[in-house]
Amino acid sequence: MRICLSHSSLKLTVMIHDRELRSLLHKFGLKVTAARLRVLGVLVHSPVALSHRDILEKMGEQTTDKVTLYRTLHSFADCGLIHKVATKERSWRYALHNGDPDTIPHDGDHAHFICDICERIYCMPAVIPDQKQQVELKRGFSLRSEEYRLHGTCPQCH
Amino acid sequence: MRICLSHSSLKLTVMIHDRELRSLLHKFGLKVTAARLRVLGVLVHSPVALSHRDILEKMGEQTTDKVTLYRTLHSFADCGLIHKVATKERSWRYALHNGDPDTIPHDGDHAHFICDICERIYCMPAVIPDQKQQVELKRGFSLRSEEYRLHGTCPQCH
DNA sequence: TTATTGTTGCAACAAGGTTGCAAATTGTAT
DNA sequence: ATACAATTTGCAACCTTGTTGCAACAATAA
Known part of the structure; x- marks a missing residue:
């Protein structure tokens, strides 16, 4: 399934209301609760992956318990x-799967581009070489998954 | 510079004594202290990257203050x-640059193999495709560094 | 040998995250 | 609409990884 919520368009952003959020929760088999609606509301309106602290701050008045x-x-x-992405600051970033045309869904082999400045995390199409054969043959390592990370500056921060 | 300390050979391992450790510290411009000799002693004898906790445990009797x-x-x-490697468990792993014929020094492009079971981190030779051109041309991203991670099971855990 | 400088150990602290449990809320079956 | 079972919430306490400030101490250079 692929839920498309464009972040680049303010018009669409404004259109995301309680009804949409509820149906999103339903689609993923989650009970609809006040806290979940508020958290989802924050995530839906953010173009970048947010930390736990970011989310708490953005909730403002409507804040919840940290646990x-x-x-x-x-x-x-x-x-x-x-999806959750690990950062080197030993904390997690959370972001909705999105339909941004410049990124791809978070499954299959692809790369994460992590901006040094704004710390946005982009899913990028990437030609990742299959190391399975090479590594297994050499020393009996068996591979489960591969992750390719790119660090640098994103277009918005240039 | 490339310091060669083989981990696979017990004979060589046994040969690493106080004198070698001191000269290693000197070469890197560090003062020789009891604590440093002990920590270096642990790192020199480990074939894999160790966490802060691992090192404390391996120091046993000869332990130091955590700070x-x-x-x-x-x-x-x-x-x-x-070199330091970040893990998703929000802690660091530390390992000596080593001369193990099956691994390569920790500079230049190469991959980290992270074992799902024992969490050992291995530096692996890897053919990493240069994504710089591709990514920059496509959308104005500029790349600073690349990291390629492999997840799976290592020979010792099979 | 002494002066200078860097290193150690301690206590206290900070951030990110988890656990246990009682109270409140949700979805559902009636 | 009501009641019930199963989740979810909020609180307090706790854990882990890592850092800061400071006084005492040890390594090197002169």
């Missing part, structure tokens, strides 16, 4: 509504 | 004696 937020994010990630 | 260990590892990394 609730961690658990909410876990549920979202477990059912595939959002 | 001292953090600072020691920082000094080692700053001068290039060891």
